[in-house]
Amino acid sequence: MKKRQTNKEQKAVILLSGGMDSATTLAVAGAEGFECHALTIDYGQRARAELKAARRTAAARKVKRHVVLKVDLRAFGGSALTDNIEVPSAEESSGIPATYVPARNTVLLSLALSWAEALGAYDVFIGVNAIDYSGYPDCRPEFVMEFEKLANVATREGVSGRKFRIHAPLLRLTKSEIVRLGVSLGVDYALTLSCYNPKLDGRPCGRCASCALREKGFSEAGTDDPLTKRK
Numbered sequence: 036m037k038k039r040q041t042n043k044e045q046k047a048v049i050l051l052s053g054g055m056d057s058a059t060t061l062a063v064a065g066a067e068g069f070e071c072h073a074l075t076i077d078y079g080q081r082a083r084a085e086l087k088a089a090r091r092t093a094a095a096r097k098v099k100r101h102v103v104l105k106v107d108l109r110a111f112g113g114s115a116l117t118d119n120i121e122v123p124s125a126e127e128s129s130g131i132p133a134t135y136v137p138a139r140n141t142v143l144l145s146l147a148l149s150w151a152e153a154l155g156a157y158d159v160f161i162g163v164n165a166i167d168y169s170g171y172p173d174c175r176p177e178f179v180m181e182f183e184k185l186a187n188v189a190t191r192e193g194v195s196g197r198k199f200r201i202h203a204p205l206l207r208l209t210k211s212e213i214v215r216l217g218v219s220l221g222v223d224y225a226l227t228l229s230c231y232n233p234k235l236d237g238r239p240c241g242r243c244a245s246c247a248l249r250e251k252g253f254s255e256a257g258t259d260d261p262l263t264k265r266k
Contacts, residue, residue, distance in 0.1 A: 053088030210252025
């Protein structure tokens with residue numbers, strides 16, 4: 036594996052949802068030498084079990100601090116993840132799916148940026164992915180690039196010359212490449228949850244687009260998903 040850069044004693048805020056992509060992103064930030072501060076947003080998502088997965092992952096990776104912040108987007112609705120809308124199966128998903136939460140990544144990154152500026156951190160990590168991204172407009176390279184520009188004109192630190200960087204290390208990776216990267220960094224994927232509509236006991240539904248992408252990633256990586264293998 037290529038030797039990673041080190042950023043000793045530099046702080047970073049990592050958005051941690053509890054899914055495989057954010058867990059891998061957290062591992063990348065740690066491997067690059069950042070002092071990791073994990074931020075999980077409880078936005079009223081249907082998949083409540085992912086909040087527990089985020090706590091498990093943060094504890095396993097020994098982050099400096101893990102904040103779970105409640106910002107209830109159910110007040111707005113408009114998504115199968117925050118409203119009384121059925122979560123579609125993988126076969127039913129096309130275009131921008133019903134699981135798109137209006138402007139979610141803009142909201143999440145804004146909160147991460149706020150904490151980063153208060154913390155004296157200039158690096159924010161998000162696990163968006165443009166290849167296996169299921170049609171979400173806020174997972175594209177253009178979005179990440181434009182938000183970084185915004186961060187540097189909308190903050191005291193940005194206009195004072197200290198530039199923020201928005202890191203999206205998984206942006207151009209396939210799910211199988213993400214799996215291989217995570218395995219190489221020691222990510223315990225059994226702690227994660229990628230399902231949009233998990234069962235009451237926290238097990239993945241096995242039918243939504245997120246479950247399908249996860250299964251595809253592990254299959255193409257030639258390895259078993261430890262989450263489903265242990266069930």
